[in-house]
Amino acid sequence: MPWTPEHAATVRRAPLSKQRGGYNCDDVDRYLQHVVALMRARREVPSAPLSGLRRSPLKQGYSPAAVEALFGHIADWQSELAAPKRAPAEAMAAAVPQRPYWTPQQLDWVRESNFRPARGKRGYAEDEVDSFLDRVLIAMTKGEELPDIDSVRFYPPRAGRAGYEALAVDKFLDDLKRLRPILR
Incomplete structure (x- = not known):
């Protein structure tokens, strides 16, 4: 020692x-x-x-x-x-950041997500939710980390505009936080 x-x-x-x-x-x-x-x-x-x-x-x-x-x-x-000392080649390999790989099933799950309309219930503006999901899909396609899910905020739809049911969107975001890529 x-x-x-x-x-x-x-x-x-x-x-x-x-x-x-x-x-x-x-x-x-x-x-x-x-x-x-x-x-x-x-x-x-x-x-x-x-x-x-x-x-x-x-x-x-x-x-x-x-x-x-x-x-x-x-x-x-x-x-x-x-702790065993790493060989220089192993140390270099460990220093290279691994890129996340999102499976086709994960991409399909996000792409095919749909939410009920917020008829008389608390809702989020559709365009804001759709825009965020587009950023998620772009990140997944490029093999990048997902946008920060904890800091995303959606506003209620404007008067006369359609909105998604807030509880369904919140549940989807909770599930999305638990989604993990394959590192390679």
């Missing part, structure tokens, strides 16, 4: 505050001494034994939030150091 002296120093000097009902200080200190010794020996650090640490509801101990945060940092470091 490529532990550095900075890792060990960070663990050794960790500012652990005390509070009533915290982790037993002796247990935590003993585990942290073990961690520092393993780091200096460049060996793997076992996962933190939170379930094995004693807590006392009445006595002073190390703050559970501080202890758990420090143990979380140690686990993150362990994961980073244990």
